Amino acid sequence: xxxxxxxxxxxxxxxxxxxxxxxxxxxxxxxxxxxxxxxxxxxxxxxxxxxxxxxxxxxxxxxxxxxxxxxxxxxxxxxxxxxxxxxxxxxxxxxxxxxxxxxxxxxxxxxxxxxxxxxxxxxxxxxxxxxxxxxxxxxxxxxxxxxxxxxxxxxxxxxxxxxxxxxxxxxxxxxxxxxxxxxxxxxxxxxxxxxxxxxxxxxxxxxxxxxxxxxxxxxxxxxxxxxxxxxxxxxxxxxxxxxxxxxxxxxxxxxxxxxxxxxxxxxxxxxxxxxxxxxxxxxxxxxxxxxxxxxxxxxxxxxxxxxxxxxxxxxxxxxx
Amino acid sequence: xxxxxxxxxxxxxxxxxxxxxxxxxxxxxxxxxxxxxxxxxxxxxxxxxxxxxxxxxxxxxxxxxxxxxxxxxxxxxxxxxxxxxxxxxxxxxxxxxxxxxxxxxxxxxxxxxxxxxxxxxxxxxxxxxxxxxxxxxxxxxxxxxxxxxxxxxxxxxxxxxxxxxxxxxxxxxxxxxxxxxxxxxxxxxxxxxxxxxxxxxxxxxxxxxxxxxxxxxxxxxxxxxxxxxxxxxxxxxxxxxxxxxxxxxxxxxxxxxxxxxxxxxxxxxxxxxxxxxxxxxxxxxxxxxxxxxxxxxxxxxxxxxxxxxxxxxxxxxxxxxxxxxxxxxxxxxxxxxxxxxxx
Amino acid sequence: xxxxxxxxxxxxxxxxxxxxxxxxxxxxxxxxxxxxxxxxxxxxxxxxxxxxxxxxxxxxxxxxxxxxxxxxxxxxxxxxxxxxxxxxxxxxxxxxxxxxxxxxxxxxxxxxxxxxxxxxxxxxxxxxxxxxxxxxxxxxxxxxxxxxxxxxxxxxxxxxxxxxxxxxxxxxxxxxxxxxxxxxxxxxxxxxxxxxxxxxxxxxxxxxxxxxxxxxxxxxxxxxxxxxxxxxxxxxxxxxxxxxxxxxxxxxxxxxxxxxxxxxxxxxxxxxxxxxxxxxxxxxxxxxxxxxxxxxxxxxx
Numbered sequence: 001x002x003x004x005x006x007x008x009x010x011x012x013x014x015x016x017x018x019x020x021x022x023x024x025x026x027x028x029x030x031x032x033x034x035x036x037x038x039x040x041x042x043x044x045x046x047x048x049x050x051x052x053x054x055x056x057x058x059x060x061x062x063x064x065x066x067x068x069x070x071x072x073x074x075x076x077x078x079x080x081x082x083x084x085x086x087x088x089x090x091x092x093x094x095x096x097x098x099x100x101x102x103x104x105x106x107x108x109x110x111x112x113x114x115x116x117x118x119x120x121x122x123x124x125x126x127x128x129x130x131x132x133x134x135x136x137x138x139x140x141x142x143x144x145x146x147x148x149x150x151x152x153x154x155x156x157x158x159x160x161x162x163x164x165x166x167x168x169x170x171x172x173x174x175x176x177x178x179x180x181x182x183x184x185x186x187x188x189x190x191x192x193x194x195x196x197x198x199x200x201x202x203x204x205x206x207x208x209x210x211x212x213x214x215x216x217x218x219x220x221x222x223x224x225x226x227x228x229x230x231x232x233x234x235x236x237x238x239x240x241x242x243x244x245x246x247x248x249x250x251x252x253x254x255x256x257x258x259x260x261x262x263x264x265x266x267x268x269x270x271x272x273x274x275x276x277x278x279x280x281x282x283x284x285x286x287x288x289x290x291x292x293x294x295x296x297x298x299x300x301x302x303x304x305x306x307x308x309x310x311x312x313x314x315x316x317x318x319x320x
Numbered sequence: 321x322x323x324x325x326x327x328x329x330x331x332x333x334x335x336x337x338x339x340x341x342x343x344x345x346x347x348x349x350x351x352x353x354x355x356x357x358x359x360x361x362x363x364x365x366x367x368x369x370x371x372x373x374x375x376x377x378x379x380x381x382x383x384x385x386x387x388x389x390x391x392x393x394x395x396x397x398x399x400x401x402x403x404x405x406x407x408x409x410x411x412x413x414x415x416x417x418x419x420x421x422x423x424x425x426x427x428x429x430x431x432x433x434x435x436x437x438x439x440x441x442x443x444x445x446x447x448x449x450x451x452x453x454x455x456x457x458x459x460x461x462x463x464x465x466x467x468x469x470x471x472x473x474x475x476x477x478x479x480x481x482x483x484x485x486x487x488x489x490x491x492x493x494x495x496x497x498x499x500x501x502x503x504x505x506x507x508x509x510x511x512x513x514x515x516x517x518x519x520x521x522x523x524x525x526x527x528x529x530x531x532x533x534x535x536x537x538x539x540x541x542x543x544x545x546x547x548x549x550x551x552x553x554x555x556x557x558x559x560x561x562x563x564x565x566x567x568x569x570x571x572x573x574x575x576x577x578x579x580x581x582x583x584x585x586x587x588x589x590x591x592x593x594x595x596x597x598x599x600x601x602x603x604x605x606x607x608x609x610x611x612x613x614x615x616x617x618x619x620x621x622x623x624x625x626x627x628x629x630x631x632x633x634x635x636x637x638x639x640x641x642x643x644x645x646x647x648x649x650x651x652x653x654x655x656x657x658x659x660x661x662x663x
Numbered sequence: 664x665x666x667x668x669x670x671x672x673x674x675x676x677x678x679x680x681x682x683x684x685x686x687x688x689x690x691x692x693x694x695x696x697x698x699x700x701x702x703x704x705x706x707x708x709x710x711x712x713x714x715x716x717x718x719x720x721x722x723x724x725x726x727x728x729x730x731x732x733x734x735x736x737x738x739x740x741x742x743x744x745x746x747x748x749x750x751x752x753x754x755x756x757x758x759x760x761x762x763x764x765x766x767x768x769x770x771x772x773x774x775x776x777x778x779x780x781x782x783x784x785x786x787x788x789x790x791x792x793x794x795x796x797x798x799x800x801x802x803x804x805x806x807x808x809x810x811x812x813x814x815x816x817x818x819x820x821x822x823x824x825x826x827x828x829x830x831x832x833x834x835x836x837x838x839x840x841x842x843x844x845x846x847x848x849x850x851x852x853x854x855x856x857x858x859x860x861x862x863x864x865x866x867x868x869x870x871x872x873x874x875x876x877x878x879x880x881x882x883x884x885x886x887x888x889x890x891x892x893x894x895x896x897x898x899x900x901x902x903x904x905x906x907x908x909x910x911x912x913x914x915x916x917x918x919x920x921x922x923x924x925x926x927x928x929x930x931x932x933x934x935x936x937x938x939x940x941x942x943x944x945x946x947x948x949x950x951x952x953x954x955x956x957x958x959x960x961x962x963x964x
Binding site (some may be wrong): 340343347351354356404454458461462464466467469470473476491505594597598601605616617621623628631632635636639640643 | 815
């Protein structure tokens with residue numbers, strides 16, 4: 001394994017609303033190597049975005065980052081110190097949002113938005129670099145530079161956002177469902193484009209998505225998150241070949257496959273159906289293999305074929 | 321900005337304001353008409369019944385209400401607002417002296433309110449839920465709760481009667497000073513422009529307390545709207561994105577988020593102008609400020625018909641103009657609205 | 664982990680129970696959401712309402728009785744001193760509070776009743792009727808309402824009744840607007856469609872289904888509006904157009920007191936005004952607290 005660029009260890013996040021504390025992310029781990037595309041998959045509300053935002057110091061108000069450490073390059077930060085995370089990671093990590101139009105300031109022309117990000121790093125030839133960045137993301141500066149965000153299409157807005165992100169010359173790009181708001185054809189185009197930029201610039205990407213099949217086409221490693229707990233993580237190939245965790249199995253069973261059509265099996269229940277107040281497996285309320293032990297503690301990680309799975313089913317085998 | 325379509329929008333907006341003002345003028349006239357007084361008897365108290373009827377006929381008071389209203393509007397358009405029997409002058413003359421006094425008071429009051437309210441609202445939004453937010457909230461609720469007339473009395477008692485820190489509350493200038501030559505009608509500014517420094521200082525000292533009391537009433541709505549609008553703007557994705565890109569917090573809060581919050585903040589301006597005129601009626605009474613508000617109150621209490629309808633019309637027009645300015649400024653603030661108009 | 668045996672069963676019905684809290688904690692967080700100010704506002708208001716309600720039993724002197732003991736400073740006999748007619752300022756303040764609460768309360772209630780009906784009808788019917796009424800509301804709201812209130816009180820003749828009527832009139836637009844907006848938002852929601860599909864009459868939809876849902880904005884605006892109304896009644900009397908002497912009123916008392924400041928009789932103005940400010944403050948605190956509790960948009964933020 002080559003050395004990792006970003007490592008998140010034991011990240012736990014609580015939400016503080018209406019005077020009550022809810023545990024929404026529990027023991028989140030992640031390790032991204034330089035230049036790789038890493039998939040982070042889970043249903044809506046499973047804590048994917050919250051974890052990633054918190055690990056770069058952008059935890060929303062009302063969230064309390066309880067524990068965790070973040071290693072970026074050679075530096076090490078406590079996740080609870082959001083301020084220093086933000087101060088130090090803004091140079092190395094950039095973000096892309098689901099809603100690209102919302103991510104652009106509606107009161108400034110798109111050209112100016114990229115320009116002011118550029119100005120933070122460069123002193124000379126800003127105009128030249130600006131035009132180059134627009135070219136890289138596949139836009140024409142002369143056409144679009146003076147337009148306001150509301151005057152460009154969703155795909156164009158995402159490309160402008162990409163130009164902003166690239167202007168910081170990041171080593172890591174966190175793409176938070178960057179294509180969900182786009183239509184299907186643009187979606188593929190956007191992801192292919194993201195993958196090619198990633199290769200050209202040796203930039204790592206954490207691709208957050210709820211669509212497992214989409215992610216599988218582009219990434220090399222994968223983490224699957226359920227209700228704030230990582231259920232399975234590791235290289236893509238073994239996970240797809242033989243999903244171990246019941247949730248992963250369910251997700252893959254729910255993905256249509258053109259080559260070998262079969263009956264799709266829907267996952268029943270909702271993400272937060274089970275209580276999150278206690279140490280337990282948060283998937284047990286939807287799990288076909290649930291047993292009393294699942295309710296008693298957070299399932300420990302079990303290593304197997306180049307991945308980790310968090311499920312008591314496999315713990316048994318090891319201890320036996 | 322493409323001007324012609326925007327220009328036509330402004331014209332359309334002005335036309336709407338004029339229609340509203342026409343309605344306002346009718347109601348203002350009707351309200352003054354309702355006042356329990358008779359313009360003839362109040363001007364000539366010692367005339368016989370026959371003379372009175374004759375006078376009424378001459379003044380057109382025997383005509384139907386609609387005709388009287390039409391004649392009233394016709395003279396308003398000639399710039400004739402009628403006579404005040406209280407002062408014996410034409411209402412136009414009276415107002416020419418009183419409007420600048422109120423404008424000076426209102427300008428300083430609004431300026432004070434905005435300069436205090438905006439930063440407080442921004443701080444409360446940025447530090448939402450923290451101690452400073454709660455302190456601002458308490459301060460704001462207090463500012464909103466203290467009746468202006470009582471605050472005026474308390475301040476006069478302590479700062480003038482007890483401590484002699486401020487000059488006697490008897491209007492725009494103390495007896496020792498003469499009014500500076502009229503240029504803008506603002507004593508402070510005119511005195512500075514003509515180099516009467518001690519008069520400027522004296523005028524400012526007179527102005528301080530009433531402007532403070534008037535401005536305190538402005539703070540509360542500004543803090544409220546700034547806090548909620550800034551709070552909303554700070555939660556927008558483009559702020560998070562800007563932070564992710566490493567833009568400075570100062571730039572993001574005061575530049576990006578504030579611009580996003582500006583439309584709702586500016587919207588309250590019309591409301592504030594209306595509030596300030598109502599507040600001026602009270603503050604001017606407490607501080608013997610010779611302005612429009614006190615003039616209106618005196619006219620109403622003495623059933624002085626012409627000044628009453630003129631004052632109501634004037635204040636309603638100011639609110640309408642403020643709202644017009646607000647609507648037009650939207651387009652300057654937000655390019656989306658600007659392009660909406662252009663279509 | 665220290666769990667009871669029952670929780671070992673797969674159905675974790677009991678495992679989600681929140682940590683135990685004391686009675687006080689449950690009351691404080693449940694009702695006030697940890698909002699200390701809301702609690703203070705309610706406590707203050709409770710005291711003031713109590714004083715207003717039992718005013719006649721609490722007064723130490725006849726509030727209208729003139730005595731030769733004029734302009735006495737606060738003492739054990741006259742807690743807040745006496746005024747220029749030798750009347751007891753404390754007794755007058757207590758009596759005024761009662762009158763001001765009744766006037767503002769009646770005015771705001773009337774405005775809520777009429778304004779809500781107008782708003783419901785406008786929001787529900789829509790069309791030209793809605794347009795007409797809303798333009799009228801626009802025009803009314805562009806008036807200097809304080810001056811309009813003064814004129815109307817004079818036209819009707821200064822009395823407690825006319826102040827109530829005027830308070831109703833100038834506050835109707837607030838509720839018409841708020842309730843109309845709320846009705847517009849709610850009337851196309853599924854449950855209204857469901858009611859319509861199950862054959863509910865228009866009247867029953869408006870009054871049984873839409874009206875209860877407009878309650879929380881009414882409560883929020885009502886308490887803030889009540890604060891403003893108490894202030895406005897006092898302003899009117901301060902300017903000499905409201906409740907007339909000798910009937911005690913907080914605004915009148917402050918106004919009368921201003922003439923005796925020069926003699927140092929501060930208690931005449933400052934004490935009744937302080938009570939007035941506290942009343943308005945407690946109502947505003949309550950409105951602020953209700954807004955936080957009942958407005959989902961704010962509590963979500």
